[in-house]
Amino acid sequence: MATTLTPVLSAHWDADRAWSMASYEASGGYAGLRKALAMAPADLVTTVKDSGLRGRGGAGFPTGMKWSFLSPPDGGPRYLVVNADESEPGTCKDVPLLLASPHALVEGMAITAFAIGCHHAFVYIRGEVLHATRRLQQAVAEAYAAGYLGKDVLGTGFDLELTVHVGAGAYICGEETALLDSLEGLRGQPRLKPPFPAAAGLYARPTTVNNVETIASVPGIVLGGASWFTSMGTERSAGHGLFSLSGHVERPGQYEAPLGITLRELLEMAGGIRKGHQLKFWTPGGSSTPLFTAEHLDVPLDYESVGKAGSMLGTRALQIFDETTSVVRAVTRWLEFYKHESCGKCTPCREGTYWLVAILKRLEGGQGAPGDIELLLDLCDNILGRAFCALGDGATSPVTSAVKYFREEFEAGMHTPADVLFPPENSSLFAYTPRPRAQLAGVHR
Amino acid sequence: MTAEPVSRVPGQRHASGYDEPTRERLLADAAAIVARYPQQRSALLPLLHLVQAEDGYVSPRGITFAAQTLGLTTAEVSAVATFYTQFKRHPNGTYTVGVCTTALCAVMGGDAIWEELVEHLGIGHDETTDDGAVTLERVECNAACDYAPVVMVNWEFFDNQTPDSATALVDDLRAGRPVTPTRGADQVVTFKQMSRVLAGFPDGRADEGVGAGPATLVGLRVAHENGWAAPAHGEHGDGASVTPTDAAPPTGTPGSSAERTPTTPADSAPPAATPRAKRPGTQEKGS
Numbered sequence: 001m002a003t004t005l006t007p008v009l010s011a012h013w014d015a016d017r018a019w020s021m022a023s024y025e026a027s028g029g030y031a032g033l034r035k036a037l038a039m040a041p042a043d044l045v046t047t048v049k050d051s052g053l054r055g056r057g058g059a060g061f062p063t064g065m066k067w068s069f070l071s072p073p074d075g076g077p078r079y080l081v082v083n084a085d086e087s088e089p090g091t092c093k094d095v096p097l098l099l100a101s102p103h104a105l106v107e108g109m110a111i112t113a114f115a116i117g118c119h120h121a122f123v124y125i126r127g128e129v130l131h132a133t134r135r136l137q138q139a140v141a142e143a144y145a146a147g148y149l150g151k152d153v154l155g156t157g158f159d160l161e162l163t164v165h166v167g168a169g170a171y172i173c174g175e176e177t178a179l180l181d182s183l184e185g186l187r188g189q190p191r192l193k194p195p196f197p198a199a200a201g202l203y204a205r206p207t208t209v210n211n212v213e214t215i216a217s218v219p220g221i222v223l224g225g226a227s228w229f230t231s232m233g234t235e236r237s238a239g240h241g242l243f244s245l246s247g248h249v250e251r252p253g254q255y256e257a258p259l260g261i262t263l264r265e266l267l268e269m270a271g272g273i274r275k276g277h278q279l280k281f282w283t284p285g286g287s288s289t290p291l292f293t294a295e296h297l298d299v300p301l302d303y304e305s306v307g308k309a310g311s312m313l314g315t316r317a318l319q320i321f322d323e324t325t326s327v328v329r330a331v332t333r334w335l336e337f338y339k340h341e342s343c344g345k346c347t348p349c350r351e352g353t354y355w356l357v358a359i360l361k362r363l364e365g366g367q368g369a370p371g372d373i374e375l376l377l378d379l380c381d382n383i384l385g386r387a388f389c390a391l392g393d394g395a396t397s398p399v400t401s402a403v404k405y406f407r408e409e410f411e412a413g414m415h416t417p418a419d420v421l422f423p424p425e426n427s428s429l430f431a432y433t434p435r436p437r438a439q440l441a442g443v444h445r
Numbered sequence: 446m447t448a449e450p451v452s453r454v455p456g457q458r459h460a461s462g463y464d465e466p467t468r469e470r471l472l473a474d475a476a477a478i479v480a481r482y483p484q485q486r487s488a489l490l491p492l493l494h495l496v497q498a499e500d501g502y503v504s505p506r507g508i509t510f511a512a513q514t515l516g517l518t519t520a521e522v523s524a525v526a527t528f529y530t531q532f533k534r535h536p537n538g539t540y541t542v543g544v545c546t547t548a549l550c551a552v553m554g555g556d557a558i559w560e561e562l563v564e565h566l567g568i569g570h571d572e573t574t575d576d577g578a579v580t581l582e583r584v585e586c587n588a589a590c591d592y593a594p595v596v597m598v599n600w601e602f603f604d605n606q607t608p609d610s611a612t613a614l615v616d617d618l619r620a621g622r623p624v625t626p627t628r629g630a631d632q633v634v635t636f637k638q639m640s641r642v643l644a645g646f647p648d649g650r651a652d653e654g655v656g657a658g659p660a661t662l663v664g665l666r667v668a669h670e671n672g673w674a675a676p677a678h679g680e681h682g683d684g685a686s687v688t689p690t691d692a693a694p695p696t697g698t699p700g701s702s703a704e705r706t707p708t709t710p711a712d713s714a715p716p717a718a719t720p721r722a723k724r725p726g727t728q729e730k731g732s
Contacts, residue, residue: 005668006675014665018656077483089547089586096661099628120483127494127531127643128587130600131629131654134642138651163481166643168490169530171585185489185515187528203484224678231676240675243664246549246590253591253663269667287548319549319590333548337585343528428554429594430607435560 003261005269006232006240008220009213010256013100019135021142024103030148032219036111037156039222044115048218050226052238057083057174057211058091058285058314060237060303067116069198071206079207080118081183082109082215084125084136085167085174089287089337090317093242094212096254098125098132101216102139106162108215110148111222113160116208120161124179127167137164171341175389176209177201178343189345190389213242233259237302237313247282247320248274248427260305263318264297277322281405285314287334288394290401291327311401326422327406328413331398332360338395349392352383356399363413366420373403373410462506463499471499475514478645485515489525493532494644498637502533531643538573539635540618543584543597544611550586553593554607559583561608566615578619580636591660592627599639601626604658628658 012018012027024030036044049064070078082105086094098105105123113121125133140162143149149162165183172178173188180202182188201207217239221229230238237259243266246252250271257266263282273279279294284301290311292299299309306313321330339353356379362368380396387393403410412421424434463471474495479488492514496507503526512522526532544559545551566574566581573580589595592604596611603614604627617624623632630650634642642648668674 004671004673005664006673007665007668008675010662010665011675013657014662015656017652020652086588087586090549090590091586092588092590095588096657100657100661126588127529128584128597128600130639130642131602131626131651134630134647134651137642137645137647141647164645165481165487166491166494166645167529168493168532168643170528182490183487184484185486185525187525220678224676228676228678244591246593247553251660251663252593253660255664255667257664269664317590321552325552330548330552333546333551337547340585424552424556427552428557429605430554430557432554432557432561432608434557435564 003258003265005255005257007256008240009097009101009104009216009242010254013096018100019102019139021103021139021146024101024107028223029103029219030107030146032222033107033110033148034154036114036222037154037158041115041117044111044222047226048115048221051221051229052226052233052236053214053217053221053229054237054303055211056213056217056241056315058088058288058312060313063210063214066198066210067112067208069196070116070208071199073117077120077203077205078116078118079202079205080109080113080116080121081176081180081202081207081209082121082123082212083174083176083179083209084123084212085171085179086129086212087126087171087174087341088315088317089334090244090246090283090319091286091315092244092246092317093254093315095129095132097212097216097242098129098136102132102136103143104216104219105136105212106139106143106148108218109162110143110153110160111218112208112210112215114153114158119159120163122163122165122183122202124165124167124173124183126173127169133164133166140164170343171337172343172389172391175391178389179209180207187343189343190391192388234300234302234304236304241316243301243316243318245270245318245320248277248279248322248325249320250274259313260300260302262298262300263292266318267297267320273320273322277324280321280323280325281327281330281402282318282320283314283398284311284316284318286317287319287337288312288390288397289314290397291405293405311397322427324422324426326364326409326418326424326427327402328360328364328409329418329422329424331402332357332364334398335360335395338391342391342395346388346392348383349387349389349395352379352387352392353395355379356395360399363410364418366413366415366417368410368414370414372414373407376410377403463510467499468510471495471510472514474644474646475510479514481645486517489515489517489522490529491644493522493526493529494640497533497537498640498644500536501637502536536573536577537636538580539578540598540633541580541582541600541636542615542618543582543587543600545585545587545589545593545595545597546583547586549590550593550595555594558594558596558606558608558611562611562615565612574619576619578621579615591663592658598624598626598633599636601629601633602658603627604660626654629654 053063054060170188173182175190177191178188197207233239243255281291303313335357339357342349342353344350383392384396478491479485492511508522512519546555596603596606630653
């Protein structure tokens with residue numbers, strides 16, 4: 001058996017002006033909302049529960065269950081907040097979706113809001129994707145004009161406001177409680193849980209925070225039914241998902257497939273690793289998921305199998321590196337990211353990422369000290385499980401997994417610079433001559 | 446007319462406010478922003494984008510304006526502004542040029558592009574060329590890894606860049622020539638114009654540019670070539686009609702359903718599992 005692609009969300013991305021309401025409706029758009037509005041909200045929640053849809057933003061929490069955890073209606077507002085703060089290194093699926101098909105999100109939000117009894121929904125989109133923001137703003141305006149949003153949606157008496165809220169550059173705002181603080185006009189720092197957002201979220205009201213791809217998958221489930229969705233994927237990881245291949249592959253890009261497909265199968269479709277090279281390491285779901293190597297080519301990319309193999313499915317962001325790549329260099333760049341994006345609220349993450357970068361930089365420069373590897377692992381041990389939120393935990397994944405599979409490269413960092421062992425011009429997609437670092441003005445390293 | 450904002454010089458007073466017509470205009474915009482939210486403090490981030498649209502950075506007078514609008518102290522506004530990378534503490538160039546140097550882009554060539562631009566422009570991270578045209582930044586993963594290495598200009602995508610294409614790009618920007626992103630509007634707008642869109646005031650350019658780049662469509666193309674598709678709705682017995690997927694009774698007129706209390710077991714418990722059909726996402730090898 002070989003798995004084939006199952007374009008659902010991506011099925012109409014190649015249509016003429018795919019982002020417009022006219023194009024979306026021509027491909028069957030908003031039929032899901034019409035059907036949903038004729039259903040009982042509780043039935044909608046049950047359908048999504050039965051479909052087995054799990055959060056596509058990385059954590060994989062069952063979506064219908066998340067909705068059913070909302071505190072019971074008390075007459076006050078309940079909120080739907082969509083997390084469009086796509087920032088996890090390697091993850092590049094929601095932004096192309098918003099560029100090509102923003103109405104899929106708007107329709108999914110209208111259905112979800114109706115299902116959970118929400119009358120004001122928000123999209124929190126990162127501030128660094130201008131054109132995706134434009135497309136989303138326009139889609140929302142079109143949906144208001146067509147009566148899919150606003151007062152008395154499609155004459156059903158259901159009212160729904162939808163606000164597009166633009167962030168301002170902070171990875172931490174992808175963490176759902178930090179996102180809520182940011183949406184309330186505060187510094188984006190995570191909140192202590194409990195209470196969970198389902199009980200006290202936005203403005204301390206019951207709130208569900210869901211990823212773009214998750215919510216965009218809802219119209220299809222409503223139209224096709226739960227068993228249509230479970231006919232794709234595996235028993236516990238149902239449905240379709242966007243797999244984003246990047247790096248040293250012949251044809252990087254978006255591949256929408258049933259969960260449970262393998263990297264070997266995806267690579268076959270993507271033309272393989274770039275010519276003349278071999279797979280060295282890869283991330284199954286972004287930089288916060290422990291690295292895999294060539295021995296994991298046949299791991300089914302579903303939540304359970306990837307977990308059993310020692311990593312996480314995450315956002316299905318498959319960053320692929322060939323044998324020319326220094327794992328020490330790659331891990332150092334990732335940790336520089338976490339260090340910069342640590343919000344500073346908790347000590348293990350704020351201080352830990354700082355020192356991890358300091359040690360990694362000397363290893364990258366071939367100036368590591370004896371005991372540095374143990375020091376790295378000890379630092380990770382003091383972050384993992386002790387950080388306030390998942391950002392700190394995630395920062396340890398590339399370090400510990402890289403040491404596990406490529407310890408000898410870290411040992412080499414005690415005497416030989418990474419760019420001597422692995423000349424960067426061999427990894428880049430174009431030919432160039434690296435400059436000696438001393439010649440550079442103004443480089444902040 | 447508004448005086449051009451200048452960086453605050455230690456020991457000197459800074460421009461302390463907007464003139465009356467500017468203030469009136471900003472107040473109208475601020476009111477539109479505040480009206481989007483159930484609680485007005487939520488308007489702070491868009492208000493700071495609005496300040497950047499006016500002054501090209503989060504100016505002292507802009508902080509005062511935001512604080513007065515929302516009933517906050519300037520310290521509270523500053524505390525928020527300093528948290529977010531996109532809020533600038535000193536006047537930004539007309540164009541922010543960001544080179545992605547997170548791991549994937551760095552390895553694919555982002556580091557090389559960065560080195561080239563630093564040398565070519567003679568400036569480093571978060572520094573601006575003397576002509577005020579370009580502010581250079583090392584940026585972090587911008588959700589376009591399948592187009593690596595990526596350069597962003599005022600947060601528009603320039604995909605699959607090289608050192609040569611990036612230097613040509615900044616030369617065009619400095620010469621005032623219009624530049625066109627790979628996936629974005631027909632032309633990159635200025636930092637101030639961009640900030641106004643981020644504040645929630647559309648600029649009418651949403652229909653410009655492509656819907657998707659080649660990497661976005663690569664999987665769809667493979668599916669088309671092989672005749673692969675997701676299963677059709679209705680192939681599984683419960684999706685063909687527009688009745689609910691469980692055994693619930695008819696829900697009556699639209700609208701009344703929203704108030705319905707649970708009446709059947711299916712309202713509160715999932716229906717019995719239906720037998721699973723063969724997985725249509727799979728096929729025999731070679732077929």
